[in-house]
Amino acid sequence: MLVPDHDDDARWAAELAFEVSDIIGRGREKEEVTRLISGSNGALRVAAVWGMGGMGKSSLVRMVHNDPVLLDEFDCGAWVTVRHPLDIADVWFRRRLGKEMGLALDQNVQDYLRDKRYLVIVDDLLDTDEWENIWHVFPRDNCKGSRIIVTTRREDVARHCAGHAADGHGHVYELRPLGEAESMDLLCRKKLRYLETLDIQDTKVTRLPDGIANLRSYVIFLPCKCTRRNGEVKKLAHVGMVDVGQGNGVAGKLRKLTNLRRLGVTGFNEEEGQELWKSIGKLNRLQRLENALGFN
Known part of the structure; x- marks a missing residue:
């Protein structure tokens, strides 16, 4: 060899x-x-x-x-x-x-x-x-x-x-850069040991990196399909800070993030707002809520 x-x-x-x-x-x-x-x-x-x-x-x-x-x-x-x-x-x-x-x-x-x-x-x-x-x-x-x-x-x-x-x-x-699909696959396989912030704004993203559990700092979701799947949200169990943007169906699932200390939200509708408050009641470690809800 x-x-x-x-x-x-x-x-x-x-x-x-x-x-x-x-x-x-x-x-x-x-x-x-x-x-x-x-x-x-x-x-x-x-x-x-x-x-x-x-x-x-x-x-x-x-x-x-x-x-x-x-x-x-x-x-x-x-x-x-x-x-x-x-x-x-x-x-x-x-x-x-x-x-x-x-x-x-x-x-x-x-x-x-x-x-x-x-x-x-x-x-x-x-x-x-x-x-x-x-x-x-x-x-x-x-x-x-x-x-x-x-x-x-x-x-x-x-x-x-x-x-x-x-x-x-x-x-x-x-040697050219990886395509979109290969790049996402690469991200999903990484352990994210040194990443501080993960910002997911692409509506095409349907899967979170398996190593996201190692991310202790900040995850940002805007209109992201992956937040609709229970299995993907469970990967965030150890994450301390999350900004879920406009919700996109994740409000009722936040209660699973038992380690959450900081939560940011912007503009949930009334139904999701109600689910959000129920979830917040289950988040015993939550210390800070940043919001601009304005239900409509």
Whole structure:
């Protein structure tokens, strides 16, 4: 198994614990990047994945590089995350690549790779100068079907890297943001350990994140369909502050939020207003009610 390059033991362990199931909504992208490097063609191929920071480039490439079927195609490989700032890039990269491949200090990396079919990931490349120094480490006369995957935030850097491969063997892949459905799925699977405020105003939202129970601060609902479902409201049992906006059918369900200390409401109708007061009577920990009811 190829392992990522990390100097820190904790980060190393985190990488080894990576699971494909941790990545949401990137199955299509994984297949597309895999196709870019698959095949037994003898020419060295470079695939450069680019996109904004935090988009999940490294995670996507890790999904690809952890695929056991793909790894069986290669004799050896390595994952090298580029250190920044990077001084004497070629020397550092040569030493790091050799270490990841398990070579002795006096063993020449280029000589070793010349007769191998290898897969090398160069993660988090910042500029073209870094690539120029790193590229010189790889042997030019390798025709074993070797592959290099680069990740970078810059399109120009990605195109520069891919341009070093022989004609037709350099590929640039842009990783785009998740779609609406995938983004909501991602939110719903997160534990929300560090989130302070969750503001749900989209009427299309029908499900609350499972980890919302960890949210101790503030949840805001305006016209949200998810408040109509008992199972979803129960997830808020430990939440301390809620603003339910115009109610939207949630007034009678607030009594289930036994830990509620602060409640905000704006403009319930008369029927929901009556349900609201019944719920408030059950909220023994409620300390503050912010309202502009104006029943109509």
